[in-house]
Amino acid sequence: MTATAIGRARSSRVLQGSAWILIGLGIQALLGFLFWLLGSRVATSDELGQASALFTAIQFVNYASGLGLTIALARHATRRNAESDALFGWAVAATVVSSVIGGVAYLALVDTSATRLVTGSPGGWLLFSAYTAGTSIGLLVDVRLMAARRWGWLVARLAFIGLIRLPLVVLPVSIDPALWLYNLMLAPAALVAVLTIPVLHWIGAGSISWHRPQTLGSVARYAGVNWVATLSSQAPQFILPLVVAQSVRPSVNASFFLAWTVTGLVFLVPAAIAQVLLVEGGKDADGHDSEADAAGLDLLEGDDPASSAAEGSSAAVVSTVTAEGRAKEALAFSLGLATVAWLASLAIGPLFAHVFGPGYHRLGRLLPSLMVAGIPWAITSIRLSEARIRRDQVATVAITLTLGLGILLPTLLFVPDGGTLAATRAWVFGNVAGAVVAIAVHHRAMRASARALVPD
Structure with missing residues (x-):
């Protein structure tokens, strides 16, 4: 019976995919813990709190401006064909627009010691919006990797983002430690998400197209x-x-x-x-x-x-x-x-x-x-x-x-x-x-x- 159960688990795509997801979450949790542990060595508790507050704010904006796109892609863009590529392309465009609008609205409406770190200059507003859009794109990229069952690439993407941050935390820098940690936490995730898009075709996970999808209306609903x-x-x-x-x-x-x-x-x-x-x-x-x-x-x-x-x-x-x-x-x-x-x-x-x-x-x-x-x-x-x-x-x-x-x-x-x-x-x-x-x-x-x- 045990051998049968093991054989069923090995042949189950749901269980295999779930196992890969668990590995990715475990790596992400461990590297995230190490990041904040190192961050506590270079920043005070108040500065660490401000950095984590900005990170939490971007997570909130992602949640509020998500438009249901990850679920729509997971349901309707699982094939490697022109329609799925077009749905992915339009989803990327939509999430960038909604993320920028949501990011700007959040900074305009919320005034805290953390948001004041980024609202003092146009560059701060721009980076906040870019990080929000980039992390949203990362969620869509993950759906494409899941659909193509490129689990190793998905886990590698999460691990690379977490690993590249760690040696940079302790670098001596002249900017506010809270801003440094905020940028380190979000810049790699946003940049890697965008750079992964052209790699999708190379690894057999589909591509991106800007043609109008035939099923756009039904998928949007x-x-x-x-x-x-x-x-x-x-x-x-x-x-x-x-x-x-x-x-x-x-x-x-x-x-x-x-x-x-x-x-x-x-x-x-x-x-x-x-x-x-x-x-x-x-x-x-x-x-x-x-x-x-x-x-x-x-x-x-x-x-x-x-x-x-x-x-x-x-x-x-x-x-x-x-x-x-x-x-x-x-x-x-x-x-x-x-x-x-x-x-x-x-x-x-x-x-x-x-x-x-x-x-x-x-x-x-x-x-x-x-x-x-x-x-x-x-x-x-x-x-x-x-x-x-x-x-x-x-x-x-x-x-x-x-x-x-x-x-x-x-x-x-x-x-x-x-x-x-x-x-x-x-x-x-x-x-x-x-x-x-x-x-x-x-x-x-x-x-x-x-x-x-x-x-x-």
Whole structure:
């Protein structure tokens, strides 16, 4: 049985892709930790805080101005053909425009000690916008690498970005240490993303084209729906810690921030697995669409209608079985990792509290309380990808709105008075509610699919 399971894992593209993603995230987390550790040696805590605040700001702008493009490419631009290349090109153009607008709007509206570091000169505004656009392009490039299954290149890109920063951190420079760390954190990522585009063709991961895509209208609508869904589902990741910071003492918020950072990294794992499933599932769905079109063409050319219908039905059954198999693999893998992570947090939380000292004793409770939400999130992320593969916009919006509102409403109502305890409860409640809705819409879709396959 073990040999069979190992053989199935080796042959599963979803599990292989997920394993590569985990390697990339691990390398990224390690090199990021080393970067900030070295940064603490050349900058004060205030300067380090300003640099990290600017980095967080660009992440926020990327989230708010993403337009749903990564999801649209993962679903509709997985082939190495002219249409996929054109969709990629227009997505790059759209993300540059939205990133520049979002970056400028953020700097114009937010006035903090961190933003004042870059708003003092036109060059500062330009660099901030360029970094925002470059990091957004990097997300699109990663989707192309995933679609082409160039996993080694994807991991190498992340590793190169992290490694090139480290020796530069300790260089003696004459500029503000906060600005130096800010530029070091973002410039390599933005530059490597742009330089990777011409390399895509060379490594067999497609190319870029500026021709108008034939499916532009339908893909734009799909991206828009998923952009709204992403805004609602990911809003808690930005609003919840902000409300906590404004509601509790700084010493309490320090423990929450550390626990929240670790939780956010772990939550990326099911999201990455779901992204791989979306890419592979999109290929399955596109293949089924092609076979259905071929069956229709045979019918127009005079082939036996019963034979053509049977071929189309057979293709649909094979596609459905393949999609269900991939989803089951992804769900089992994601759930297993989330459960292991939560169990590990039961020991790691108190350990972190001991290492950081008496002022961080809340870590022992906060980390497991936040991490347990990873189990329902593992279910939600996979079922959400399945809904996107089916182009089920109602299910997509239902899942993401439930997840977002299930966290935001309790956060706004109870965290100002209840502090971190209310925050962890809101986090868990929203994720459980999202999982319940995700399971419900999945069962509804499976029943509808089963009825469609039963001949009249």
